[in-house]
Amino acid sequence: MSLQIVLHEGPPGEQIKAQIRGFIATNELPAGTRLPSVRQLARDLGIAAGTVAKAYQDLEAQGLLSSRRGSGTRVADGVTRVPIAVVEHIHALAKAAKEEGVGLDDVAHVLHALWEQA
Numbered sequence: 001m002s003l004q005i006v007l008h009e010g011p012p013g014e015q016i017k018a019q020i021r022g023f024i025a026t027n028e029l030p031a032g033t034r035l036p037s038v039r040q041l042a043r044d045l046g047i048a049a050g051t052v053a054k055a056y057q058d059l060e061a062q063g064l065l066s067s068r069r070g071s072g073t074r075v076a077d078g079v080t081r082v083p084i085a086v087v088e089h090i091h092a093l094a095k096a097a098k099e100e101g102v103g104l105d106d107v108a109h110v111l112h113a114l115w116e117q118a
Contacts, residue, residue: 001029005045012047016055024064027081035065035073 003019005012023029035041038056042049056073059065067073082090097107 001033001035003041003045005047012045013051013055013058016041016045016052017059020055020059021064024075024079025082026087027084029075030081031075031077031079033075035075037072 001020001023003016005015009015020029020035029035035056036044038049038052042052045052056065056067060067060073060076064076064079065073066076093107093111097104
């Protein structure tokens with residue numbers, strides 16, 4: 001897992017949550033995987049520990065992470081990952097959209113519309 005914070009891409013806490021969700025969905029972070037401590041991740045990313053703690057708490061409330069005092073924060077058991085074939089198709093879609101200069105919001109709108117039709 002290699003999280004990155006990009007200043008112009010939104011609040012750091014939202015970036016952390018989105019990236020961890022993505023790592024879980026693609027099974028880069030399988031169930032049971034231990035995440036860095038709040039302090040360590042904050043230090044690595046150069047952000048406040050409270051920001052990381054809040055992101056972890058939000059993900060725990062969504063059922064994606066579990067934490068226990070003394071054993072750290074882990075990816076929750078039973079988290080559903082996206083099948084690799086779907087991830088590969090999404091990757092191809094993202095690549096094609098970027099090559100054509102289509103923005104993420106536009107891709108999301110089209111995907112949502114097509115989802116309703118499927």
